[in-house]
Amino acid sequence: xQQVMQIPQYQHVQEGEDFTTYCNSSTTLSNIQWxxxxxxxxxxxxIQLVKxxxxxxxxxxxxxxxxxxxxxxxxxxxxxxxDVGTYFCAGSFGNEKLTFGTGTRLTIIP
Amino acid sequence: xxxxxxxxRYLVKRTGEKVFLECVQDMDHENMFxxxxxxxxxxxxxxxxxxxxxxxxxxxxxxxxxxxxKKERFSLILESASTNQTSMYLCASTILLANTEAFFGxxxxxxxx
Numbered sequence: 001x002q003q004v005m006q007i008p009q010y011q012h013v014q015e016g017e018d019f020t021t022y023c024n025s026s027t028t029l030s031n032i033q034w035x036x037x038x039x040x041x042x043x044x045x046x047i048q049l050v051k052x053x054x055x056x057x058x059x060x061x062x063x064x065x066x067x068x069x070x071x072x073x074x075x076x077x078x079x080x081x082x083d084v085g086t087y088f089c090a091g092s093f094g095n096e097k098l099t100f101g102t103g104t105r106l107t108i109i110p
Numbered sequence: 111x112x113x114x115x116x117x118x119r120y121l122v123k124r125t126g127e128k129v130f131l132e133c134v135q136d137m138d139h140e141n142m143f144x145x146x147x148x149x150x151x152x153x154x155x156x157x158x159x160x161x162x163x164x165x166x167x168x169x170x171x172x173x174x175x176x177x178x179x180k181k182e183r184f185s186l187i188l189e190s191a192s193t194n195q196t197s198m199y200l201c202a203s204t205i206l207l208a209n210t211e212a213f214f215g216x217x218x219x220x221x222x223x
Contacts, residue, residue, distance in 0.1 A: 006152070009150060030208065030209060031208075031209050033211070033212075035212075041216075042200060042214040042215060042216050042217050043153070043200070043202075043212075043214050044214070045211040045212065045213075048209075048211065050209075088152065088153065090212070092208040092209050094208070095207065095208045095209070096207070096208055097141075097143070097155070097158060097207055097208055098204075098208065098212060099155075100145075100152050100153040100155075101152060102150065102151060102152035103152045103153075
């Protein structure tokens with residue numbers, strides 16, 4: 001089946017540093033979604049990107065969808081302890097169900 | 111406040127037992143999904159359902175079955191639990207099959223001993 005690759009698997013950053021996680025697909029995606037899972041919690045929807053080259057911001061979070069709609073990134077500026085958790089991307093191929101990436105687990109060193 | 115509710119937060123079962131994990135959503139969503147989450151492997155789809163009594167295999171259906179007798183309820187069944195089915199199980203629902211937000215339940219941590 002179709003796959004969405006996500007890197008890195010783990011990231012440890014000092015509080016205040018920036019953080020980026022990347023998703024890649026070998027096939028064009030119809031959209032990309034991002035979810036956050038806090039420790040002990042469940043994935044919660046953050047955002048959906050649909051258009052080629054789209055960029056969206058939510059406070060310190062910046063989401064990008066590549067021009068070819070095969071890659072995406074989530075960038076957090078000046079991380080805070082509240083950012084800890086696992087970030088998942090999830091893509092749809094045409095009208096098929098979501099395919100989740102493997103996730104990036106972010107830990108913050110105070 | 112929309113909700114997906116899983117019947118148990120933690121379960122401990124013995125090898126060979128038949129295990130039922132229940133999921134209920136109150137959003138009148140057509141589509142429901144069962145995933146298992148393991149460290150380093152992300153969310154892997156076990157089964158999904160796009161309508162009452164309809165089901166489709168996901169990426170890892172072996173050892174599992176599902177039931178959807180009512181629109182709001184989707185059950186995951188482990189016919190004979192094995193230790194390699196120890197995992198976090200997450201249920202989700204969506205209004206459309208693709209391109210819409212997935213709402214997740216709180217998860218069930220299943221341990222098979």
